[in-house]
Amino acid sequence: MSARLTLIIMGVAGSGKSTVGQLLATKLGYPFVEGDDFHSIEAKALMASGTPLTSTLRQQWVDRLAAMLADTTAQGQPCVLSYSGLIASQRQQLRQAGQHIRFIYLQGPAEVLAMRLAERSGHYMPASLLQSQLDSMQSSSGETDVQPFSIDQPVKLLIQQILLWLTFAADLPSDNP
Template sequence: MSTTGIPPAAAGGETRVAVVMGVSGSGKTTLAQALAAAWPATFLDADDFHSDEAKAWMGSGRPLTDAMRLPWVERIAADLRARVAAGERVALAFSGLRRGHRDLLRAAGLPLRFLFLHGDADLIGARMGAREGHYMPVSLLQSQFAALEDPRGEADVVTVEVSLPPDEQLRRALAALS
């Protein structure tokens, strides 16, 4: 444990991958993009690793199964390994709802830290309702909360409250990575 109360990054050494996680609509993309600019790092959105079939499935109002999510997480882990091997830092927006999926990223052997955007379903639902052009309908928010295996208490997870202003979220994220 460091003097800041934040455990050292997994796999030792400087954190190379910041995984901004939470349910859909929690602000993962916003924080990960701000983090990529300030840290600095390459921004990646885990949604870009979904197959067209998975996006269509969710777009029709059906939640993905764990079996459908597994190849998605494996593609992300492989990409992260290649980027870190090439010397990049990465700020990844990733739901990370299941402990097993977080463990798959941990098993990639990369020095990473999870930043969990935790918040109230009503606030997050209102945000989802206000955004345009996203394949994830508000109707799936409750399935996201149902699938979430709460990461608070996992050694490499720092909780950031959704209700904080974006600049304060970024400040806390940067502090967790330093």
């Protein structure tokens, strides 16, 4: 049964986490949690100025996300969370903080990501930080609960693929089922 899985939508900036996450949450009837909302004002200002997060600011951010997931999943409340998931140990932190978690990894060519960031407006994250995000993204190879999906297709098709995968995702192995 996949109905109660909490889904973390991961990927670098511009991969579509917020767009896909919101639509998926609506389809599933789950709350959508925007990971960016858990950044401090200082962290957002730093990124807006064109500087990547420091490890300390990133860790404080992940700690807040972990606390939220521990709370909601302990109450049996699933959600869809957008979170870049760049650092493997921090993915593990979230996996262990919550229950019944699976990761949906939005992946695509750098040119597509750059184009989408260039066209996006009203977001603090500048397109110039894409390369640092790509450089920081640590491989998820061997993480059996991380499922990649291609972003190089219309959102509608992407959602259909994710919903299909969700019909069996709960039966796939996970480090922390």
